[in-house]
Amino acid sequence: MKFQDLDIIQPIQDALREKNYEEPTPIQEQAIPLVLKGKDLLGCAQTGTGKTAAFSIPMIQNLQASLPEGQKHRKIRGLILTPTRELAIQIGENIKEYSKYTRINHTVIFGGVKQGAQVNRLSKGVDILVATPGRLLDLIQQRIIHLADIEIFVLDEADRMLDMGFINDIKKVLKLLPRKRQSLFFSATMPDNILKLSQEILFKPEKVEVTPAATTAETIRQFIYYTNRDTKKNLLRHIIKDNEMDQVLVFARTKHGSDRIARDLNKKDIKAAAIHGDKAQNQRQKTLSQFKNGQLTVLVATDIAARGIDIDKLKWVINYDIPDQPETYVHRIGRCGRAGEEGIAIAISEPEENVYVKAVERLTKEKLEEVEDNPFPQTEKPMTAKEKKEWNKEKMRKRQEYFDNRKKKPGNGNRRKKR
Numbered sequence: 506m507k508f509q510d511l512d513i514i515q516p517i518q519d520a521l522r523e524k525n526y527e528e529p530t531p532i533q534e535q536a537i538p539l540v541l542k543g544k545d546l547l548g549c550a551q552t553g554t555g556k557t558a559a560f561s562i563p564m565i566q567n568l569q570a571s572l573p574e575g576q577k578h579r580k581i582r583g584l585i586l587t588p589t590r591e592l593a594i595q596i597g598e599n600i601k602e603y604s605k606y607t608r609i610n611h612t613v614i615f616g617g618v619k620q621g622a623q624v625n626r627l628s629k630g631v632d633i634l635v636a637t638p639g640r641l642l643d644l645i646q647q648r649i650i651h652l653a654d655i656e657i658f659v660l661d662e663a664d665r666m667l668d669m670g671f672i673n674d675i676k677k678v679l680k681l682l683p684r685k686r687q688s689l690f691f692s693a694t695m696p697d698n699i700l701k702l703s704q705e706i707l708f709k710p711e712k713v714e715v716t717p718a719a720t721t722a723e724t725i726r727q728f729i730y731y732t733n734r735d736t737k738k739n740l741l742r743h744i745i746k747d748n749e750m751d752q753v754l755v756f757a758r759t760k761h762g763s764d765r766i767a768r769d770l771n772k773k774d775i776k777a778a779a780i781h782g783d784k785a786q787n788q789r790q791k792t793l794s795q796f797k798n799g800q801l802t803v804l805v806a807t808d809i810a811a812r813g814i815d816i817d818k819l820k821w822v823i824n825y826d827i828p829d830q831p832e833t834y835v836h837r838i839g840r841c842g843r844a845g846e847e848g849i850a851i852a853i854s855e856p857e858e859n860v861y862v863k864a865v866e867r868l869t870k871e872k873l874e875e876v877e878d879n880p881f882p883q884t885e886k887p888m889t890a891k892e893k894k895e896w897n898k899e900k901m902r903k904r905q906e907y908f909d910n911r912k913k914k915p916g917n918g919n920r921r922k923k924r
Contacts, residue, residue, distance in 0.1 A: 579630030
């Protein structure tokens with residue numbers, strides 16, 4: 506099937522042709538005709554399968570068809586709610602490309618930056634608004650945004666929304682939407698709490714499920730190294746250099762950990778930078794741009810970026826820390842092997858994380874291929890509960906000691922600034 510077989514209007518087809526879109530992905534092939542007919546949709550598809558185009562292309566077309574002639578001030582008629590700033594920006598970029606030959610306009614709003622530029626853009630009127638929950642509710646409270654004219658509502662990455670604690674924000678937004686609307690609900694996984702939420706949002710929905718929940722793309726090969734806690738960073742450097750990686754996305758569990766990994770790699774002449782929630786938005790965007798254009802070899806990210814980074818032809822993803830939620834592993838490795846390209850996902854497991862590896866294999870029904878040529882093999886045994894408790898206690902003691910010593914150093918006290 507070709508895109509021209511999906512009853513898509515010519516202006517959008519022209520834009521798709523410029524992007525070299527020829528054949529729709531399975532989620533696009535099934536979802537686009539249903540959305541064009543005005544149906545509510547429950548979509549389950551793994552990351553990297555083309556969900557953004559599946560909802561944004563028919564959304565643009567439907568709103569174009571109902572756009573009043575000569576309307577001076579546009580009202581927001583389409584709302585896309587998404588969990589992270591990176592994902593909101595990515596969706597906005599795609600909408601800009603798909604709608605370039607239509608009369609539809611859009612804007613993106615998110616927190617972490619001053620609202621002035623976003624408010625200025627809204628004041629000019631937009632058809633489609635892409636938003637993160639916090640900034641959306643903030644501008645609604647300020648009476649800058651009104652949702653009474655919404656015709657199409659999209660909740661994207663619903664499971665990630667719940668993981669990040671946005672359930673109450675979502676319910677607040679739902680109360681402000683008109684009852685008569687078209688709603689599209691997308692999630693990579695469909696546990697009971699997600700299905701329950703979908704029932705509150707959708708009316709007699711059509712269901713599209715292109716892959717079993719929480720499966721990995723066939724284009725991604727998965728490998729694992731078993732090592733020890735104190736040799737992990739050495740193994741990471743070995744993997745990057747041995748495979749001559751020129752662009753690799755590394756996932757860490759914590760913000761502090763991602764900064765530490767980036768610092769260690771830079772000391773060994775591997776250009777790296779970290780991206781996480783504590784970084785300013787402009788700093789995050791600058792780092793991401795440097796990674797995309799090849800100025801950085803390694804981008805170290807926390808899970809806030811797991812579904813918000815879209816890099817063309819990214820081949821390598823490394824799980825430096827194995828996530829305790831196996832679904833998170835699926836979302837992480839979904840950053841590579843996109844759009845039919847080859848991807849290679851590597852996991853590095855220390856003894857305490859072996860149990861998380863087993864959980865991943867149970868969920869995906871795939872066994873990770875162990876790399877035998879490992880210069881830093883795992884020799885330690887997982888700690889017992891008592892040993893882990895003592896280890897955590899000692900870790901906290903050393904941390905407190907570090908901060909106490911910093912306070913004692915000259916110049917770290919509260920001093921008045923000289924005028």
